Amino acid sequence: GAPFLVMEMLKGQALADLLDKDGALPIGRSCRIVRQICFALQAAHDKGIVHRDMKPENVFLQARSEGGDFAKVLDFGISK
Numbered sequence: 001g002a003p004f005l006v007m008e009m010l011k012g013q014a015l016a017d018l019l020d021k022d023g024a025l026p027i028g029r030s031c032r033i034v035r036q037i038c039f040a041l042q043a044a045h046d047k048g049i050v051h052r053d054m055k056p057e058n059v060f061l062q063a064r065s066e067g068g069d070f071a072k073v074l075d076f077g078i079s080k
Contacts, residue, residue: 010072012063016056029069033061036071044076051076 015033019025025033037059041051051058051073058075 010060010062012061014057015059015061015071018061019056033059033069033071036069037073040071040073044073049076053077 037054041054044051053075054073058073060072060074062070062072064070
């Protein structure tokens with residue numbers, strides 16, 4: 001009967017770690033990642049949530065089975 005929190009297990013890497021390892025990304029890949037981040041933030045904004053701490057450390061990249069990145073925006077801890 002104790003409350004608990006269930007979270008998704010993510011496999012991949014933070015955008016910050018990728019940038020530290022590889023440096024600047026190719027423009028096409030960067031644009032695809034930023035587009036996904038914008039869609040995620042728009043979905044939050046549509047629900048009245050503002051992230052307030054966007055940075056590469058709060059973007060997680062998972063590999064898609066068909067190739068490319070799937071970006072997830074994390075850490076809404078100080079959202080409003």
